[in-house]
Structure formats: structure tokens, C-alpha cells
Amino acid sequence: MTVSVTPSVEWVSQCYNHGETHEHVSLYLVRDGDDVILVDSGSFYHREAITSAVDDATDGCGPDAIILSHSDYPHAGNVSPLGGDTEDVELVASSGSPEQQGLPDARKCKIGGRLDVTGRTFSFIDPPLADRSHTTWIFDHGDGVLFTADGFGNYHEPGQCRNRSSEFDGMISTEQIYEYHRDNLVWLRYVAPEKVERTLDRIFAEFDVNAIAPVHGNPIDGDDIDVYRDRLYDAMRRIADEYEVD
């Protein structure tokens, strides 16, 4: 049911159908010994498929912890069905005002800091690419996976739903990366792409990233990261160039 990203990180792939193209609304599962940590929880729209995939992957035991990138509904839509509101499951989120984000019982992680969750170490990174103010990227120090929430996404064609980047013919296309960011990170129209690029350079210099795990795209293997970043830069430039202020 899940797709392996690295030895201990699995992808619970879910798609939303836009017609011609699909968009992922996924989550990830991290195995740490006997413990299972979920990164995000997916949308209510895929509730049955997600709870049964997580059930299968955990032999019916459910997760030990859920880490949320942000409270946005397509990411935090299954916290309760996955047990995130019970004593048995540790819920971790980054908000400074969890009551207002509807997550009053979450343990807070500090953006810019790190935290051990069920004994595994995660860093929390201020994201340059996001669609909500209160978002964190999450870096898994175990396998070197960077969970980028709404950044590093792409649309895909039916048939590419469960592909990792290396399984695409010629990697994820610039067009797929461009269309996703154009539609979802609308503010990129005001941005100077080189400034975003500088922040990304800093993040990739600080963290040894073996794979990128976006919620709205296919996982990107380590060998494909440079190509993806080149295409993302072209996409950002195109989005900015296409929007003229009159």
C-alpha cells in the first residue's frame, strides 16, 4: 500500500483528481524501531483510504506520533481518526497559538529548533515555500528526508500516481512543477526568485538531504534534487515574469 522513499520512510500516496491532471494530497510514515510516526495526516476526502493504509502498515496498532507541518485542512484532516486526539498518540505542531489553529492539545515544536519524537530526531525549518503563514518544514535526521509540506510539489498524470521522481521518464517535468507552484503558491508572482534560491541554498547546505518528501507531489530522490531545483528555479522565474503590474 505504501511506497518506500528511504529505508525507514514510506509514502502514503493519495491523489486529488483535477481532471486532466492529478494533485497529491499525501502523508508519510516514518518507522523508528517499533514506533511509527506520521508526518501530516492527509485530507478528510481520503479518510477511509488513509486510515486503512495506516492500519495495514502498523498491523492495526496505529501511529505512536503525528507531526503536522501546519493546521491546513488537507494536511490535518485526519488527526482524530488516526488517534491524534488520544493519550496514546503524541501530536506535534509548530503553531504559536495552537488554540486558534484548532490544535489545543498539540505539543509545540519551535521552528528553527529540533525535537525528539519517540526517540527520533527532527529539525523544524522556516519554509521559503508555503501556502500558509504557520507552516514548518520537517527534517528527519534518521534517513535525511526533508518533508516540505506545500513546497516542492508537482501535478502529475494518471499513471504517475505512485512514482518516485526517478521513475518518471526524464524526471518530473518543468511544466508539472511550474503549474503546481503557479496555482498554489500564487504569491510567487511578487517574488525575486534569486532571493528564494538563496534561502534554499542555505537549507540544503545545512541539512544533508537524501530525499524530499512533498505533500502535493511525488517524492524526489537524492540524485534528482539538483535537477528538480533547476526546474523549480525556471518555474519561479516564469511565474514572476508572467505577472506584470499595470
Next chain:
Amino acid sequence: MNREIVPGINWIYEAGPDRTAKFELAERQPDWYEPGREAYIPQCAYLVEGDDETLLFDTLSPASTDQILETVDDLVGDRGLDYLVVSHPDVPHAGNTHAILEEYPDATLVAPAYGNDHELYHLDDARKVADGDSIDLGGRVVEFHEATFLDAPVSIWMTERETETLFPVDWMGFPHLDEEALLFVDELDGEFDVSRLVEFHGRVLFWYQYVDVAKTTAEIDTLVETFDPEIIAPAHGLVIRENAPEYMELMKDVTRAIDEQGRIGTLG
């Protein structure tokens, strides 16, 4: 807590947590801050009442479900609520949508036409509005506009035509001190310091640190020209009812300041 801005437009206010410690205000001493005071970034909703119909713009956060239901009930009474507009499906703005619609099952849910995943927000059955659409409430007419400075793709701004009020949602927010809750900006002591706007945009609109300054400045010029408002009613600040376009002009300084100093920090 609420306050009438002009007849027919009410400001509904939620303080949220005191930000003094998280923003390290005592240590940083930004110009707008006074030592020993508490500081808040409010969450605001607005109720517009015409002669015929009523409309609520945003819902406050899930921490204030009882408050929004009681306040709206106090204000609309037997008239009920005819429209609930969600500016964008962000939890602190839209988190009480379900509770409000349960209380007012006949109200029409109104959502931005922009974006492509309404179904994932339970907004697929909402009436979608885009730039140029309007709703005539009788004596008060709200008009919708493509949101300019935003975070979520599913976003909309609003104006009220008769009073020339602009509701720019997440843009033009700013913190205030404890006893300034529900004050109009013209009622504040002393000069309004631009560092208030820098504090907010340097945290909440996380992408402001990356903007092309010339392009953003040109966009602000366009907004001043397009709206030229009498009143500005932000979702995260105090209401401006004097010299409103001058505060929009101040946003150019904010853009330059954040370009120079970078992101101030996160909201949390």
C-alpha cells in the same frame, strides 16, 4: 467584543494570546512597543448589515466559537444571517464556518472562486465569488476583489461600496498593546509607528522577505488608485478610519524595511 465602525458595519474582535514573550519584545524593544505592556495580534471578523440582508465576513478562530455565535446573535437578532463569507479557508479565519451554518442553516456560504481544491475545504457547494462580483444587502453593497497579498490560493478581498471600506484580510495587519483593543487607529496615543506593520508582515506574510521591491511598490500604487478607501478593516489589526490611503502608502516602507532586514521571525 465588538464595536460599530459606521452604522451597519460591526467589528468583531478576538485578542488571541499575549505575544510579548514569543516576540521577545522586552529584549528587542521595537519602536512600537512599550515596556511592561502586553501585545496582541488580533483576529477580526466583520458584520455588514443592509436594509434587507446581513453578511458576516470571516468567523474568528476555533478558540472563540461561543463568542462569535453570541456576538452575531446579539447583532442580527431576529433578522438572522443571510451570508457567511469565508475570505480564505485558514483555520483562524474560517474555523467556525460549520458552527455558524448550523446556527443559521438558511445562510448562503460564500467562498473565493480562486484556487482549485474547494472540495478539500468543504467549499464545493458554496457560492463562488470573483473579482467584480457583488452582493446588494440594501443600502450596503459588498464587492469582491482578487486578493493581492495573500497566503492561500483560495482567497478573496472585499469592499463595501457606500462606506468605501476595504477588507484586505491578511494584508495591513499589525500588533497593538493591551489597552488598545478595539480602538480606531486615530484614537491611539501618539503617532502610528510603521514598525507595527513591519512586525506583522515580517512574521505572518513569510514571503515578504523575497519580494521584488519595485514590483510590489507598483502594485501598492495600483491598489491605492483602485480602492482609495475611506476605511480599512484588516483581519489582524485595528480599524483605520482616517487618511486610509496614507497607511497603504506606508506599506511601501514596510516592503523596503523587510527587504533590508529580512524576516523578523515566525508567528509562533
